Amino acid sequence: MAEINLELLTTEETSHYDNLDKMSVKEILEGINNEDKTVPYAVEKAIPQIEALVSQIVLRMKKGGRLFYIGAGTSGRLGVVDASECPPTFGVPFDLVVGLIAGGDGAIRKAVENAEDDIEQAWKDLLKYNINELDTLIGIAASGRTPYVIGGLNKARENGLLTGSISCNSDSEISKAAEYPIEAISGPEFVTGSTRMKSGTAQKLILNMISTSVMIQLGRVRGNRMVDMQLSNNKLVVRAENMVMKELGIEREEAEALLQVHGSVRASVDAYRAKH
Known part of the structure; x- marks a missing residue:
């Protein structure tokens, strides 16, 4: 994979704030909050892209397909969280929506060195689930350049799966790999390059929108109520x-x-x- 010039990525641009280490606690909190306020507007601009992907996911899941997320680091953890919430919230089988993270489940808590740089591993991880052409794969990467995710999307597309992506940079590599790319351009982070912040928030909002709208379309909500939720506490x-x-x-x-x-x-x- 070609070397990426990080300076060209919006998510790597210099923060709108400087001298953070000289700020008071209140100034830090207000600065973070001011940046966070911009995120829903970035997501709003991506709604047509989200709608296009969700519509295709629903068609496949009504035929028995499943939904898979892949990502590394924060992006992978967000996918795992969204997937893990679907069974208790909507009463669906645990393997209907699946989140995979580079480095395996251990990487949810502790980073696994170089896991995201293996372009072949995602497809190997997916094959364990007997993934097939009725399934959908969504790659999540704030930078849009994670090899683990790009490799998985490319192989999935070659094998006839529906592919989507969520990134926070325009014209990214994962957008080119996916049939239905979603780009929420959330801008520079409060701490320069810390994509667990605004980018992570944007990804979380989009994942909420995807899984919730899909489940509603599949009949898992009646009126406005989670009528199939698991009664686990x-x-x-x-x-x-x-x-x-x-x-x-x-x-x-x-x-x-x-x-x-x-x-x-x-x-x-x-x-x-x-x-x-």
Whole structure:
């Protein structure tokens, strides 16, 4: 892969702020907050790109396809987080949305040296999941130049998968590798080059938008409620009881009994209505 001139990347441009080490705590916090305010506007400009990708993902997932994220460092961790939240939030199988990070699961907590520079490894990681042409692969890289991600996207595209990307630089390498690139140009970081900040926030917002809109389109939300969420702790059980009570106009005791029998808000509501 050709050597990248980091000076050409927006994410590597010099911060709008200087002498950070001379600032008061309040000045630092206000500066970070001022920069963060610009991120949703960068994401807003990318909505047409996000819409195009989501529409294609939904078509494939309705036929049995899955969604995979790949990334390194912060980008990889964000993909893993988004994927891991889908089963408890939407009640889908744990392997419907999968996040992979360069260096393996150990890299979630501790950086793995040179893992992101292996252009062949992502595809090897994906093959363990029997990945196929119904699946979608989204590569995540703030710089848009991570070899692990680019290699995975190129192989996926060669094998007929739907490919998308999320980056924070224009005309990046992963945008060229993906059929449906998303570019949120969030600008220089408060700490120059620290893409875990604004770039990471932009990526997180976009991942939220992708997974949530896909799940809604797949019927995993009713009205505005997570009717298929897993009841894995007391807070979620109470939330589910409240949903059932509001939806059916019944008391908590009856809602609790329904949930104990049927296991989800959707199943409880449907079972109750089938009898009344």
